[in-house]
Amino acid sequence: MTDSPIARLKVLGAGIISLVLMLGIARFAYTPLLPLMQQQAGLGAAEGGWLAAINYLGYLSGAIAASLISDIVLKDRLYRIGILVALVTTAGMAVTDDFWLWAVMRFLAGLSSAAGLLLGSGLVLHWLIRHDHRSELGIHFAGVGLGIAFCAIAVELMDPAFDWRRQWLLLTLVGGLLAVPAWTWLPRPEVQGVTKKGTAMVDRPPGTAFLRLFMAAYFCAGVGYVVSATFIVAIVDQLPGMLGRGAWTFMVIGLAAAPACIVWDLVARRVGDLNALIAAFALQIVGILLPVVTPNLAMTFLSAALFGGTFIGIVSLVLTMAGRFYPTRPAKMMGKMTIAYGVAQILAPAITGLLAEGSGTYADGLYLAAALMALGTLLMLVLRHRHAAEVSSISTRQR
Numbered sequence: 001m002t003d004s005p006i007a008r009l010k011v012l013g014a015g016i017i018s019l020v021l022m023l024g025i026a027r028f029a030y031t032p033l034l035p036l037m038q039q040q041a042g043l044g045a046a047e048g049g050w051l052a053a054i055n056y057l058g059y060l061s062g063a064i065a066a067s068l069i070s071d072i073v074l075k076d077r078l079y080r081i082g083i084l085v086a087l088v089t090t091a092g093m094a095v096t097d098d099f100w101l102w103a104v105m106r107f108l109a110g111l112s113s114a115a116g117l118l119l120g121s122g123l124v125l126h127w128l129i130r131h132d133h134r135s136e137l138g139i140h141f142a143g144v145g146l147g148i149a150f151c152a153i154a155v156e157l158m159d160p161a162f163d164w165r166r167q168w169l170l171l172t173l174v175g176g177l178l179a180v181p182a183w184t185w186l187p188r189p190e191v192q193g194v195t196k197k198g199t200a201m202v203d204r205p206p207g208t209a210f211l212r213l214f215m216a217a218y219f220c221a222g223v224g225y226v227v228s229a230t231f232i233v234a235i236v237d238q239l240p241g242m243l244g245r246g247a248w249t250f251m252v253i254g255l256a257a258a259p260a261c262i263v264w265d266l267v268a269r270r271v272g273d274l275n276a277l278i279a280a281f282a283l284q285i286v287g288i289l290l291p292v293v294t295p296n297l298a299m300t301f302l303s304a305a306l307f308g309g310t311f312i313g314i315v316s317l318v319l320t321m322a323g324r325f326y327p328t329r330p331a332k333m334m335g336k337m338t339i340a341y342g343v344a345q346i347l348a349p350a351i352t353g354l355l356a357e358g359s360g361t362y363a364d365g366l367y368l369a370a371a372l373m374a375l376g377t378l379l380m381l382v383l384r385h386r387h388a389a390e391v392s393s394i395s396t397r398q399r
Contacts, residue, residue: 007131008128008131008133010185011124011127011128011185011186011187012124012139012140013181013185014124014181014182014183014184014185014186015120015121015123015124015140015143015186016139016140016142016143016146017143017178017181017182017185018079018083018116018120018143018178018182018186019116019117019120019140019141019143019144019146019147020143020146020147020150020178021083021086021087021116021147021175021178021179021182022082022083022086022112022113022115022116022117022120022182023113023116023117023143023144023147024143024144024146024147024148024150024151024254025086025090025147025150025151025171025172025174025175025178026085026086026087026089026090026109026112026113026116026175027055027059027109027110027112027113028147028148028151028229029090029151029154029155029168029171030051030052030055030093030106030230031151031229031230031231031232031233031250032151032152032155032156032233032246032247032250033155033164033167033168034048034230034231034233034234035233035234035237035246036155036159036163036164036167037164038234040163040164041097041164042097043099044357045234045353045356045357046353046354046356046357047099047353048234048353049230049231049349049350049351049352049353049354049356050103050349050350050353051099051102051103051106052106052226052230052349052350052353053345053346053347053349053350053353054103054106054107054110055106055107055109055110055113056110056226056342056345056346056349057107057110057342057346058106058107058108058109058110058111058112058113058114059110059111059113059114059338059342059345060110060114060338060339060342060343060345060346061107061110061111061114062110062111062112062113062114062115062118063114063118063335063336063338063339063341063342064335064339065078065114065335066114066118066119066122066332066334066335066338067332067333067334067335067336067338067339068335070329070332072122072123072126072189072328072329073188073189075119075122075123075189076119076123076186076188076189078115078119079115079116079119079120079123079186080183081115082111082112082113082114082115082116082119082120083112083115083116083179083182083183084179085108085109085111085112085115086109086112086113086116086175086179087172087175087176087179088108089105089106089108089109089112090109090168090171090172090175091168091169091172092104092105092108093105093106093168094164094165094166094167094168094169094172095165114338114342117144117315117319117338118319118334118335118338120186121137121140121141121319121323121334122323122329122334123186123189124137124140124186125137125140125320125323125327126189126323126327126328127186127187127189129323129327130190137261137265137316137319137320137323138261138262138263138264138265138266138316138320139261139262140261140316141261141312141315141316142257142258142259142261142262144257144261144312144315145253145254145255145256145257145258145259145260145261145308145312146254146258147254148250148251148253148254148257148308149251149253149254149255149257149258150254151171151250151254152247152248152250152251152253152254153251154167154170154171154174155167155247156247156248156251158170159247204325205325205326205333206325209386210383210386210387211333211336213379213382213383213386214318214337214383215336215337215339215340216340216376216379217277217281217376217379217380217383218318218337218340218341218376219340219341219343219344219376220344220372220373220375220376220379221281221284221311221314221318221341221344221373221376222340222341222342222343222344222345222348223344223347223348223368223369223372223373224281224284224285224288224311224369224370224372224373224376225284225311225314225315225341225344225345226344226345226348226349226369227288227348227349227352227362227365227366227368227369228253228287228288228307228311228366228369229253229311230349230352231349231352231353231356231362231365232246232249232250232253232304232307233246233247233249233250234246234362235291235362235366236249236291236300238361238362239291239295239300241297245297245300248301249300249301249303249304250304252301252304252305252308253304253305253307253308254308255308256304256305256306256307256308256309257308257309257311257312260308260309260310260312260313261312261313261316263309263313264276264280264313264316264317265316265320267279268317273317273320273321274380274383274384274387275384276313276317277314277317277318277380278377278380278381278384280310280313280314280317281310281314281373281376281377281380282377283306283309283310284306284307284310284311284314284373285370285373285374285377286303286306287302287303287304287305287306287307287309287310288303288307288366288369288370288373289303289366289367289370290302290303290306291303291366292363292366292367315341318337319334319337319338322334322336322337344372348365348368348369351365351368352364352365352368355368
């Protein structure tokens with residue numbers, strides 16, 4: 001593939017479409033379909049939480065694999081397998097009502113989503129760096145928001161004409177159409193150690209202390225993200241006078257997320273990556289708490305916009321930073337960071353589902369998510385202080 005503007009657009013387009021398929025359909029369609037499956041397929045609140053947790057266990061397993069694999073050709077192969085798995089598991093949700101078979105489908109869908117988010121993002125970033133383009137993933141990560149918005153709108157339009165089974169099957173059909181550009185527009189990776197202009201691509205990994213703090217903060221972000229991302233439709237439908245508004249709230253999240261990564265790229269250019277992350281953490285806390293503090297439609301939509309506009313920005317900024325540390329193997333640190341994020345996504349849905357089963361409300365889960373996000377904000381502040389001290393020390397030594 002040449003370095004023409006069309007080539008760049010096709011690579012970014014492949015990344016965006018792969019995220020709509022492997023994150024939007026294979027993973028996030030479960031959220032707007034959860035209430036329907038509870039009504040029509042007898043899925044309980046705790047079981048719904050466990051299925052979400054199993055999905056994130058698959059995602060975590062994929063993140064671990066991504067962090068261990070250095071061969072970029074193998075990563076490309078696994079990315080393409082992930083496209084096929086996304087289609088199979090989406091269709092698989094429709095062909096059974098057995099909890100354990102659903103669990104298998106959700107686990108494999110989690111693996112597929114890791115292939116899309118980590119391997120696909122790494123391959124796109126590798127291509128951008130190699131071809132001397134700006135090493136930012138904001139445009140690429142718009143695919144997550146578009147996928148969320150698409151699923152919310154699709155489920156709303158299909159209901160009540162189609163039951164939960166037919167909705168999964170129709171989403172599979174759409175996914176099959178998306179798989180073609182996701183597969184064909186992303187070129188096979190090149191393995192040379194220099195960019196097209198001849199600049200050496202050198203890995204510059206961060207220090208151990210930086211990495212540990214970074215992973216701890218990202219774990220907190222994982223908790224803050226997953227509770228709302230998994231249960232927001234059910235949460236909103238439970239609020240007084242809000243029945244049926246949950247799917248629209250999920251759509252607002254997706255629409256806010258689609259352009260957010262580009263905005264956060266611009267913010268990071270102006271104030272720095274860590275300052276941008278601190279701002280995103282703080283705004284997400286507000287977004288998480290608004291539905292329980294002020295339960296009305298306007299505040300709920302504002303909450304959805306804040307949440308959608310921040311969670312994907314956090315993911316984009318963190319994974320872009322990770323990829324810059326390892327330009328020759330961008331998925332390596334992306335995988336390590338996502339292990340922290342993924343552990344949170346296993347624990348938090350199961351805990352939230354159990355809390356909801358006992359209390360009849362998801363409010364406790366939201367308070368838990370907000371508390372962990374507050375802790376993550378503090379860790380980011382510590383990280384910024386340490387980073388500033390390290391930069392000052394290096395500058396002093398250079399003098």
